[in-house]
Amino acid sequence: MTDQNNGGLEQQPRRRGQGELEAQVLAALCKAPGAVTAAWVQKRLGGNLAYTTVMTILTRLHTKGVVVRKRVGRMFEWTAAADEAGLAALRMRKVLDAEADREAVLASFLTALTPGDEQLLRGLLAEASGEGED
Missing domain, CATH: 1.20.5 (Single alpha-helices involved in coiled-coils or other helix-helix interfaces)
Known part of the structure; x- marks a missing residue:
């Protein structure tokens, strides 16, 4: 099969909306049985999501105060400090604070x-x- 069969266009993966990946990571943490690793979150999200991407999102959520991390050996275990509604409220406050x-x-x-x-x-x-x- 050549590019001519699809008009020369490559099929691009769907881009996530702003905050969608954060919400997915947070939802996975909210369903976790307790503190979990980034690898656990990555596995629950499925797809081709890189481990480094999951770590970046977890770190951003930690900076926002939405997740808590605890060092265990050489890695962190993560727990949700807020649910998806808490994350949305945080975004709303940030928008309001910026005006x-x-x-x-x-x-x-x-x-x-x-x-x-x-x-x-x-x-x-x-x-x-x-x-x-x-």
Whole structure:
């Protein structure tokens, strides 16, 4: 078979979306029976993912405070310190922190919420401030 059969185009692997690989690594850690090695995570993710890529993602997650590592011999064992929702919340905070006008960003965010999400957010805010207590 030659390149002429597919119009001269090579089939490229699908690129992951931003944060998708971090979410996959974190999901694997959340399902782990305890502290696990990078090799364990690599095996759970399958595919052709290089060990060094898994280590890079784990290190980035550690820097973000989403995973915890403990040295065991010459390697690290990793555990999740936050779930996928915690990782999403961290990303949201970083975006907010990067903007000069926090009020404008939050106001824009609120106006884009669906009525159901707005009600959920109001309930969470009331709960966090203690308004829901007797």
